Amino acid sequence: MRYTRLGKHGPEVSVIGLGLWQFGQKAWGELSSTPREIVRAAVEHGITLFDTAEIYGNGLSEKLLGEALRAEGIPREEVVIATKLAGFNASGKERALKSLRASLKRLGTGYIDLYQIHWPPPKWCKLCEVLRGLEEAVDEGLIKYIGLSNFPVKDVEEARACLRKHDIVSVQFQYSLAYRAPENDLIPYLKREGIGVLAWSPLAKGALTGEVKGRNFARLTDPVYRRASRDTELLTTLKKIATDHGATPAQTALAWLVAKGAVPIPGARKVYHVLSNARAAEVTLSDAEVRTLDEVSVKYLGTYSGFSPLGRNVPCVIQMLILRIIWI
Ligand SMILES: NC(=O)c1ccc[n+]([C@@H]2O[C@H](COP(=O)([O-])OP(=O)(O)OC[C@H]3O[C@@H](n4cnc5c(N)ncnc54)[C@H](OP(=O)(O)O)[C@@H]3O)[C@@H](O)[C@H]2O)c1
Numbered sequence: 001m002r003y004t005r006l007g008k009h010g011p012e013v014s015v016i017g018l019g020l021w022q023f024g025q026k027a028w029g030e031l032s033s034t035p036r037e038i039v040r041a042a043v044e045h046g047i048t049l050f051d052t053a054e055i056y057g058n059g060l061s062e063k064l065l066g067e068a069l070r071a072e073g074i075p076r077e078e079v080v081i082a083t084k085l086a087g088f089n090a091s092g093k094e095r096a097l098k099s100l101r102a103s104l105k106r107l108g109t110g111y112i113d114l115y116q117i118h119w120p121p122p123k124w125c126k127l128c129e130v131l132r133g134l135e136e137a138v139d140e141g142l143i144k145y146i147g148l149s150n151f152p153v154k155d156v157e158e159a160r161a162c163l164r165k166h167d168i169v170s171v172q173f174q175y176s177l178a179y180r181a182p183e184n185d186l187i188p189y190l191k192r193e194g195i196g197v198l199a200w201s202p203l204a205k206g207a208l209t210g211e212v213k214g215r216n217f218a219r220l221t222d223p224v225y226r227r228a229s230r231d232t233e234l235l236t237t238l239k240k241i242a243t244d245h246g247a248t249p250a251q252t253a254l255a256w257l258v259a260k261g262a263v264p265i266p267g268a269r270k271v272y273h274v275l276s277n278a279r280a281a282e283v284t285l286s287d288a289e290v291r292t293l294d295e296v297s298v299k300y301l302g303t304y305s306g307f308s309p310l311g312r313n314v315p316c317v318i319q320m321l322i323l324r325i326i327w328i
Contacts, residue, residue, distance in 0.1 A: 001046025002281045006263060008194030010145050010169030011080050011113055015258050015281050017049030018042045018274060019200065019267035023064045024057025027217040032270035039068035041271045043079070045278035051172070051198065051265045053084035053118055054099055055323055059106050066108035081107060082114035082172075082198070084149055085130075086323070088316035090121040093133035100137055116147035116172055120155045122319075123312040128162035138166045145169040147198075153189045155312075170196035175262055177238070177253050177293060178204040178228035181302045191261070199257050202264030204228040208253040210235050237296045247283045252293075254280035259290050 002015045022028045023035055031038070042050070052061045062083055069079060089099040103112060115134060121127055137143045148159055149172040156171060171190055175182050176199065190197055206213040207228035219225045228234065235249065242252040250266075254277060257264040268274045285293075 001278060003048070004263065005196075006114075006145075006198075007169045007190075007196030009167065010147075010196050013049040013080050013263060014047045014278075015263060016047060016254060016277055017051055017082075017198070017263055017265035018047050018277075019265040020050060020052040020061045020065055021056050021218075022061075022267045022269045023052070024060030025218075026057075027221075028267070028269060029214075029216050030269075035064040036068045036071050037271050038268060038274055039065065039074075040072050041274045042278065043072065043074055045275055046281070047274070047278055048078065049080045049082060049263065049265065051082045051200075053086070054089070054103050054106075055084070055086045055118065058324065059102070062103055062106040066106060070108060076109060080113040081109065082116060082147065083107070083112055084116045084118035086320075087117065087119035087121045088319040088323075090117050090127065090130045091125040091316050093126070093129045096130045097133050097137065100134075100142060104142065111142055111144060113144045114147045114170065115143040115145070116149045116170070117151070117159070119150040120159075120312055122315060125316070127159060131159055131162040132164065135163060135166050147172065149173065149198075149200075153185050156186075156189070156195075168195060170198055172198035172200055172265075174201050174224070175199035175257065176202050176204050176224070176228075176264075177208055177234060177256055177297045178231070178300055179224045179302075180297060180300045183301060187260075187262075197262040199262040199264045201225075202257050202262075202266050203250055203253055207231075208235075208238065209248070209250040210239055234296050237292060241285070241289050241293065244289075245283050245285075247280070248276060250276060251280035251283050252285070255283035255285050256290060256293050259285050 003012050004015050006013050052065050083103050085099050089095050134146050146168050147170040148168050205219050205225040207225045238249040238252050242249045254264050266277045
């Protein structure tokens with residue numbers, strides 16, 4: 001494994017993290033290995049960054065992560081726990097701090113390394129009040145770093161303008177060879193500002209592995225997955241470059257993100273995938289290979305849409321109902 005600093009001022013993390021949306025989540029189906037086996041395999045192979053959220057499995061993902069770390073006797077300071085405050089709970093300071101305390105309890109820890117706002121709250125909500133509340137939580141030692149997720153540039157700027165003492169260290173968003181829209185404006189902005197990039201769905205929910213994947217709710221609702229799984233030009237190129245490295249297409253897709261300066265957080269439901277993804281850190285693509293992959297995926301630059309335009313106009317209670325009933 002290799003390690004990198006998240007942004008200029010964030011924590012040191014493994015260049016490949018582990019996404020935990022899959023833990024306790026209806027949209028993905030059952031795990032094929034236990035949470036404990038998955039977490040142990042990740043740590044044994046040098047992964048230190050674990051990404052979860054209060055909405056994953058209605059808190060179950062956080063709970064399972066905390067239990068697995070304790071059961072395996074993994075010292076708290078050896079891992080970086082990143083979790084997320086749902087946009088519908090980022091409506092005011094008290095509500096946000098209540099969510100934070102609940103996450104700490106489920107994780108069974110005294111602090112969260114990276115606390116991210118999962119998506120921008122509706123535009124009439126008190127985002128500044130929430131962020132200042134998170135700054136107080138940093139001062140109290142409950143959070144080490146503040147991060148954002150699914151915020152387009154203008155919302156990142158709005159959030160940063162609220163902060164007085166602790167700038168955000170990272171932004172998390174969808175980014176892969178099959179979804180490159182953030183390269184248009186968000187990534188150049190974050191690079192300029194020294195803010196780290198966490199890439200979600202780095203394998204386009206499995207499409208970039210080149211394997212035929214079972215249909216589940218997470219995939220059925222993602223147009224990026226559907227498009228990428230039919231893109232023979234991209235998949236053939238990935239496979240060729242992978243073969244040249246004695247690697248897999250999945251490892252090559254993750255190595256491309258690492259070459260772009262992002263930290264991918266692939267999700268996994270089985271130990272074997274965790275091990276394979278951790279080994280992506282050993283694949284170093286040449287500049288020519290990165291260019292070839294850039295060229296074959298240039299069609300996915302598109303324009304950045306993100307969650308924000310819809311999310312900022314949808315009342316919290318509606319967001320909560322949609323996510324709790326349909327999605328989780
Ligand atoms: N901030 C946000 O709004 C947001 C949104 C989405 C995700 N996320 C985070 O990002 C993480 C990753 O995103 P994601 O889970 O949507 O997509 P992903 O990482 O692109 O895809 C994960 C799926 O790909 C397959 N896979 C993983 N490694 C593989 C390997 N080595 N070989 C073959 N197949 C492999 C597995 O599918 P099977 O298990 O079916 O084989 C796995 O469940 C999530 O767990 C979550 O932590 C954040």
